[in-house]
Amino acid sequence: MKTLIQKLPLDHASSFVARTYRTPYFETPWHQHIEIELVLMTESYGTAFIGDALIEYHTDDVYLLGENLPHWFRKADTHPTGASMVVHFTKDFWGQAFLELPEMDAIRTLLDFSVQGLRLQGELRRQIAGQLRSIEQQRGFAQLATLLDCLHQISQSSDYVLINQSPVLTYSTTDQAQIHTVMEYTMAHFQQKIRLEDVATLTHRSVSAFCQYFRKSTKKSYVQFLTEIRLAHACKLLTTTNLPVTQVCFESGFHNWANFSKHFKHQLGLPPSQYRRQHSSPQTL
Missing domain, CATH: 2.60.120.10 (Jelly Rolls)
Structure with a gap:
């Protein structure tokens, strides 16, 4: 990157x-x-x-x-x-x-x-x-x-x-400002619907060029990056609040339960409700 x-x-x-x-x-x-x-x-x-x-x-x-x-x-x-x-x-x-x-x-x-x-x-x-x-x-x-x-x-x-399973490539400063802008935009809007067209515009690239650039730079797609941010927020809500699991889904930027449940289980290895039981402190149960 x-x-x-x-x-x-x-x-x-x-x-x-x-x-x-x-x-x-x-x-x-x-x-x-x-x-x-x-x-x-x-x-x-x-x-x-x-x-x-x-x-x-x-x-x-x-x-x-x-x-x-x-x-x-x-x-x-x-x-x-x-x-x-x-x-x-x-x-x-x-x-x-x-x-x-x-x-x-x-x-x-x-x-x-x-x-x-x-x-x-x-x-x-x-x-x-x-x-x-x-x-x-x-x-x-x-x-x-x-x-x-x-x-x-x-x-x-x-x-x-x-933290990383292999050494990470390092890069010049050429696109640092663009990547930082993408990160900040993502953190500010991940709870909302994010269109690839809007993110690509931030880097002055087409959607196709941006997706290729992001994957080459980070070894993951932008959609995967966005999903990881949303799941991290979901994990925080599950362990620090008493919000219903369905509300956690929508508060984290997912727009339907099936999609949230599928990604959560794939990434964390267990359903959201089970994750909450295993990781929450007593006062949040």
């Missing part, structure tokens, strides 16, 4: 950047950068598009995003603000010779496949989250040691999932 290639500023006294991003909107354009990103979501929840994967993110999630892995985060409208603690560093920020030491084999391997994106889980997530909460206040060697320890812990664990 065409992306904004972002250049991140480095302080003259630091070899990497560790800082908190906080905004009422917490929305980033679809972008990529050569720096690897270790990120803790400290506030809010919403939708993330990482590589070719559309996922929901939540407070306290921790991600390791490799160099030039395109990503985009969008906060849910219901949450007043959004924030994340982010560490940006290049693959060889400590020097190529240090990276090639035999003691660095595991970390070097970790950084190689971080281009697929990692989502930490369980105790590993809790440990790394705790260290990231303190790293911004540290300085000098203490900060460097914390980052190195985080990478060491991740490299010695299997308590994570790969």
